[in-house]
Amino acid sequence: MKINGEKNNGNNIIQDIKTIKTIKTNLKNGELIRRLLLDYNLLNKDYKLKKSNNDLYLPLNKELEEMEDINENDLKNVISQNKSQNGIIEFEIITLKESDFEKSNGKKNPSFKDYLITNYDEELKNGTIAHAYDIIGDIVILQISDEISKEERLKLGEKAKELIPSVRAVFRRESDVKGEYRVRDLEHLAGEKDTLTLYKENGYKLYVDVAKVYFSPRLSWERNRIMQKIEKDDIIIDMFCGVGPYSIACKDAKKIYSIDVNPEAIKLLKENIKLNNLENKIIPILEDVRKVNLKGNRIIMNLPKYANQFVDKALELVEDGGTIHYYMVGADLNEGIELFKSKCDFEVLESRVVKSYSPREYVFVIDFKIIKNNKNNKE
Ligand SMILES: C[S@@+](CC[C@H](N)C(=O)[O-])C[C@H]1O[C@@H](n2cnc3c(N)ncnc32)[C@H](O)[C@@H]1O
Secondary structure (H helix, E strand, O other): OEEEEEEOOOOOOEEEEEEEEEEEEEHHHHHHHHHHHHHOOOEOOOEOOEEEOOEEEEEEOOHHHHOOOOOHHHHHHHHHHOOEOOEOOOEEEEEEEHHHOOEOOOOOOOOHHHHHHHHOHHHHHHOOEOOOOEEEOOEEEEOEOOOOOHHHHHHHHHHHHHHOOOOOEEEEEOOOOEOOOOEOOEEEEEEOOOOEEEEEEOOEEEEEEOOOOOOOHHHHHHHHHHHOOOOOOOEEEEOOOOOOHHHHHOOOOOEEEEEEOOHHHHHHHHHHHHHOOOOOOEEEEEOOHHHOOOOEEEEEEOOHHHHHHHHHHHHHHEEEEEEEEEEEEEOOOHHHHHHHHOOOEEEEEEEEEEEEEEOOEEEEEEEEEEEEOHHHHHO
């Protein structure tokens, strides 16, 4: 990152000072924050941590600025919510000069992103190759357009395998998520062809088969937000559970009903329930949610593209006074609010952009507290 291009007192020398976003905390909380940053792949391993008196400085990845789904506030929330044994974690996010840090290893390999920037500048600019990629367990999924030749795609796959740490297999997105199961086609580029992996986030683990089920690591921040809202008496209905990331994030609730129509997702959900010792809490249901008859006080509707078709069903499932976490795709979240206005009385507890979806559309989440469910009262 280059900022501060300054003219030097008439000498006309342009000075580029490389800076690094950094977390400053005390030594006592340093280890906890270091582990959190590693979990989210946000610790910049090119530099050594810096100690000064009682303070520790942890350099952040430049990804923090590049990724549209993580912002500084999200990071602050996640850290604040992980209370240390002694209570509140004190920290601040500051900007330091690169020269304030010692390089961790002078002979270090370039990162995959550095490799892309050096060799594919044009493609990054015209969007045929993206900076961003997903890491799910030990599988990497790149975003490379069909316009890039197969030979070049395979070469990029091999480079990603070489330069991204702990990678077993590299694929590329061959289509958008599609169909009822919301699964995308993948092209294998390098490493093993096995698509099953073990993924960790927010203190739980998940088996994910990237070729058979929907899964997005970019929602881990959002799941953390939901996790913090769970009360011990909550009855959760996860209407579109997939392999269960939201259901498992709700593990402090009393009971969680997890529904999906994809048999592969429910098969993995059952494994994930065992993996996280939640057999007595989560009830997996392989079914079209339209056919399910249940009641809960917290409903999770993570099917953003078609959420508007399932609002009546969600209102049938929710108790009066309960909450619906409504994920939707659109240009403006008022589209969702207007839809609910025609069906029930509610209060909006919280709303936010979760991630961008297309050049003009976003995935939003709106937390609706359902005060009076007019539709059910009429029936
Ligand atoms: C966007 S994915 C979300 C999965 C999961 N919540 C997650 O975050 O990984 C939506 C899920 O809804 C499921 N689905 C689609 N239509 C459904 C229906 N009518 N009833 C139940 N599940 C459905 C799909 O199979 C898919 O797994």
